Amino acid sequence: xxxxxxPVGEGVEVFFRPRGVAVVGAxxxxxKVGYTVLRNLKSMYQGPVYPVNxxxxxxxxxxxxxxxxxxxxxxxxxVVAVPARAVPRVVxxxxxxxxxxxxxxxxxxxxxxxxxxxxxxxxxxxxRRYGLRLVGPNCIGVYSPSTGVNATFFxxxxxxxxxxxxxxxxxxxxxxxxxxxDWAEARGLGVSxxxxxxxxxxxxEADLLAFLxxxxxxxxxxxxxxxxxxxxxxxxxxxxxxxxxPVVALKAGRSEAGAxxxxxxxxxxxxxxQVYQAVFxxxxxxxxxxxxxxxxxxLALALQPPMRGDRVAVITVGGGSGVMASDELSELGLQVPExxxxxxxxxxxxxxxxxxxxxxxxxxxxxxxxxxxESLRVVLESGEADAVLLIPYFNLSGITGELPExxxxxxxxxxxxxxVASVTGGARAWSIARRLEQVAGVPVYPSEARAxxxxxxxxxxxxxxxxxxxx
Numbered sequence: 107x108x109x110x111x112x113p114v115g116e117g118v119e120v121f122f123r124p125r126g127v128a129v130v131g132a133x134x135x136x137x138k139v140g141y142t143v144l145r146n147l148k149s150m151y152q153g154p155v156y157p158v159n160x161x162x163x164x165x166x167x168x169x170x171x172x173x174x175x176x177x178x179x180x181x182x183x184x185v186v187a188v189p190a191r192a193v194p195r196v197v198x199x200x201x202x203x204x205x206x207x208x209x210x211x212x213x214x215x216x217x218x219x220x221x222x223x224x225x226x227x228x229x230x231x232x233x234r235r236y237g238l239r240l241v242g243p244n245c246i247g248v249y250s251p252s253t254g255v256n257a258t259f260f261x262x263x264x265x266x267x268x269x270x271x272x273x274x275x276x277x278x279x280x281x282x283x284x285x286x287x288d289w290a291e292a293r294g295l296g297v298s299x300x301x302x303x304x305x306x307x308x309x310x311e312a313d314l315l316a317f318l319x320x321x322x323x324x325x326x327x328x329x330x331x332x333x334x335x336x337x338x339x340x341x342x343x344x345x346x347x348x349x350x351x352p353v354v355a356l357k358a359g360r361s362e363a364g365a366x367x368x369x370x371x372x373x374x375x376x377x378x379x380q381v382y383q384a385v386f387x388x389x390x391x392x393x394x395x396x397x398x399x400x401x402x403x404x405l406a407l408a409l410q411p412p413m414r415g416d417r418v419a420v421i422t423v424g425g426g427s428g429v430m431a432s433d434e435l436s437e438l439g440l441q442v443p444e445x446x447x448x449x450x451x452x453x454x455x456x457x458x459x460x461x462x463x464x465x466x467x468x469x470x471x472x473x474x475x476x477x478x479x480e481s482l483r484v485v486l487e488s489g490e491a492d493a494v495l496l497i498p499y500f501n502l503s504g505i506t507g508e509l510p511e512x513x514x515x516x517x518x519x520x521x522x523x524x525x526v527a528s529v530t531g532g533a534r535a536w537s538i539a540r541r542l543e544q545v546a547g548v549p550v551y552p553s554e555a556r557a558x559x560x561x562x563x564x565x566x567x568x569x570x571x572x573x574x575x576x577x
Contacts, residue, residue, distance in 0.1 A: 109231070109235055114316045115312075115314075115315075116239075118239060119317060120182055121239070122253055122299055123253055123255075124181075124206075125153060126153050126155070126182060127147055127151060127181065127184070127257065128156040128157075128158050128184045129143050129155065129157050129187070130186045130196050131158070132162070132165050134162055139187040140159075140187040140188075141165075141166075142259040143185055143187055143211070143257065143258065143259050146257070146262065147256060151254040151256065156168070156169075156177045157169075157170040158170065158177065158184075160172040174199040175199050175203055181205065183206065183207045183257075184196070184200045184207070184208045186210045187212060193212050193229055196208075197232045198232050200238060201232065201238055207238065207240070208241070209240075209245070209257050210229070210240060210241070210244075210245070210304075210307075211243070212244070215243045215244055216305050226243065226305065240308035240309060241304070242304040242305060243304055243305055245302040245304025245305070246260070246284060247259065249297070249301075250299050250300075251268065251270045251271075251297065252298065265288055266287065266290075267287060267291055268296045270297070271290075272324065272326065272408040273325070273401070274299045275299070275328045275330075275401075276311055276328070276329050276330070277300070278303055278333075279302075279358075280304065283300065283302045286330075286397050286401060290401060294543075295405060298318075298321065298323040301314055310336075311329060311343065312336075312339045312342070315343040315344065315346075316343060319346065319351050325407075326404045326405075326408035327352070327404070328354045328355075328400050328404040329354065329355040329356065329391075330356045331358065340385075341385055344385070344389035344391055345389050348391060348567075352404075352567045353390070354393075354407065354563070355386060355400075356395070356396070356397060356399075357383075390573075402549075403559070403563040406560035406561070409548070409549050410525065411522055412524070412564055412571055413492050413561060415492030417490065418441065418494070418495055419445070419466075419491035419493070419494050420432060420466035420495045421478065421481050421497065422466050423473055423497060423505065424468075425462075425466075425468045427554055428466030428467075430555075431497060432466060434555045435495070435561065438558055439562070440558070440562065443465060445463065446488070449463075449485070449490055457481065458472055458473065467481050467485065471499070473504055474504035475506055475508060478498055478513070479509070479512045482513060482517075482525075486520035487520060492523065493525070493564065493565075494524070495526055496525060496548070497527065497529075499535075500529060500535040501532075501534065510541040510542040510544075511541075511545055514546035517548070524561065524564050525548050526550075526551065526557050526561055526564075527549070527551070528551050529550050
């Protein structure tokens with residue numbers, strides 16, 4: 107048995123790929139946390155699920171057990187939804203039973219004051235003694251769609267859950283995590299892993315980063331941070347992760363009032379926001395200003411290569427949109443340079459006479475698919491753009507639902523230059539826009555400003571890799 111903290115990242119895989127899961131505090135009462143967790147696991151997870159409740163013989167058609175000590179094999183993960191005072195006993199049983207991980211959903215620990223902090227200390231000491239890894243307490247849980255692990259108490263009738271995708275999301279706030287996942291599902295975006303870390307009594311962002319940088323399903327990582335107990339530990343984890351995979355971070359508690367709220371929320375020390383900003387710059391983390399932007403940037407970084415220069419070519423169906431995109435890009439320190447005479451001449455050969463080939467390339471509202479496609483081809487082949495911002499108007503008669511597949515083919519022929527898109531319109535436009543993400547890997551945003559910010563993130567990460575001499 108060990109009592110010291112495990113090495114960073116050790117044993118974390120059990121939360122995403124368990125051999126069997128026990129739900130301690132499983133309930134027969136709909137609406138209770140123990141009922142919802144059990145239902146979520148039963149509906150998604152393909153391995154064995156064991157309800158633990160000493161007053162029940164069966165719950166949701168599954169045999170129930172009076173304690174963890176009586177749960178049969180295979181089982182290596184427990185999800186705990188019992189009152190705080192009972193949690194240390196449950197963790198003790200988990201250790202004696204030989205489990206490898208525990209997710210403690212229960213609240214009532216450090217976030218409520220000294221008595222709760224003492225209870226949390228006992229919890230950690232017990233977990234360390236048995237070599238258990240522990241997520242929480244005071245968290246919403248773990249969600250891994252590709253492996254069917256929905257160890258959360260999200261009500262599926264009220265909460266949207268995204269399918270598998272390339273973005274991992276670590277959140278210190280359970281409610282904010284739920285909101286972002288709900289939005290991602292509505293938007294058609296997928297996640298690789300989601301962890302609500304809560305009080306971070308054991309497993310923290312550093313542990314999860316160590317796992318995620320080796321995780322083949324994760325291509326970018328989004329962090330929502332309120333406070334960190336061990337800043338050096340997080341910094342080392344970021345330094346080891348960003349050369350391999352991009353990280354986007356939203357740091358809350360920027361103001362005195364926000365820091366105070368963070369302390370009461372999870373018992374965290376928010377620390378100086380300026381210190382976090384400096385650490386992010388020094389470790390290659392891309393900062394976000396809102397939950398929406400955090401996912402915007404993580405999406406671009408997951409789907410597109412980093413930007414290797416400052417030059418952006420804008421290809422638009424609407425001249426006004428091109429002007430707004432140019433303004434947004436310029437304000438972010440990116441360039442929208444006029445294309446060379448040679449490239450403009452090539453563009454004139456594929457565009458309508460009324461079109462403008464300078465940059466922005468305005469194919470006009472009379473354009474058809476081929477004008478967008480061939481303009482993109484010319485720009486990608488020119489060597490004069492380090493990224494492209496596409497602004498198709500899918501509500502125009504000349505632009506068809508077949509455009510995403512045509513764009514995908516051009517990008518496959520000319521890899522290495524990031525392409526993002528801004529799309530306005532209603533349901534029809536967005537149904538086509540989502541196909542642009544799916545078949546072409548082009549992240550799509552509902553405004554020029556958000557698309558420009560995505561390119562800025564790709565350039566920030568590109569500069570970081572250049573500084574490291576990586577890739």
